[in-house]
Amino acid sequence: MNGRPGGGDDTPSPDGMTIVSYLLGGLAVWGGVGWLADRMLGFEVLFLPIGLVLGLVGSIYLIITQYVRS
């Protein structure tokens, strides 16, 4: 939870919540794609972890380029 009521001169920002939705979004999208690929190609667990890692990397990349550097 970001932003405190009457918090002096530091302007509250919703970046914290955006970052959470990026992390969730990355995991859900690429994890979901990996899971679907596993289902369709008949693997037990192969593309799901690959997808989860890819999604996490993508999310962190987005967070760094969009919110940390700017």
Next chain:
Amino acid sequence: MRAIVAASGEGCQDPHIFNDHGCGFEAPGTSLFFPTPWLDFGIPLTSGITKYTLLLLIVVLLVSAFWLVTSRNAKVVPRRWQSIGELTIAFVRDQMVRPGMGKHGDRYMPLMLTLFTFILAMNVMGIIPGLQLPVTSNLAFPAVLSLIVYVLWNVVGIREHGFGGHVKAKLVPSGAPMWIMPVLVPIEFISNFVFRPVTHAVRLFATMFAGHMLLAVFAAAGFYLFNPDAGGILSVVSVGYSGMALVGFLVFTAFELFIMGLQAYVFVLLASFYIGEAIEGAH
């Protein structure tokens, strides 16, 4: 209170600790949030007229009355009620709308002000004695409010930048190389168009739900532990622990009041940031 008492002693004659009936403690469950309908029309997927409907009606009347009283006969030099209204307006504008939208925000003040007072009143219903059910502890209410903000976010973005411009600003991150786009665009889509409105609603719902549950557990525990007739040391122990539960209930009621204000503030602040971002375009 009656709902809580019933929850701690369903089918038990004397639901207290240390007596001969041997009733165990039944913690209040999610049935608190599904009150029995007073009028059920039998339409599938609807709840009928419940306590939520009544509380919603009270909230609408209260908030409308508040703004009627504070804005009627407005004078240049504000009197008592008018100055309360103007303080609220200044608080919403300076703490929530301007940080998110800057000067653009003044056009959205009516919406933001309504959202803030409406959500605050719905939350505070949770600690009004006799009513004690925050309206926002039912996901339907925050969901509709966040849907309004979501639709407005899209409408404002499309009006300012055109459909393509709005979608591009939300989907294509600036400054990323082309080869990585296939990975990033789906993430941007899900997090901006799906998870963001969902978390916007769930944040308000979940805090109100959990806070109300916490208060109900304290109240039920205080009721269950209170048995001065247990005899000897057991009476002292039971009344002592019951008193501690009561103190906890009071402390957490005060804390809940703070959370209720904070969550109304956070909801409106995020709404203003989302719409401000749609006006700006690319981040």
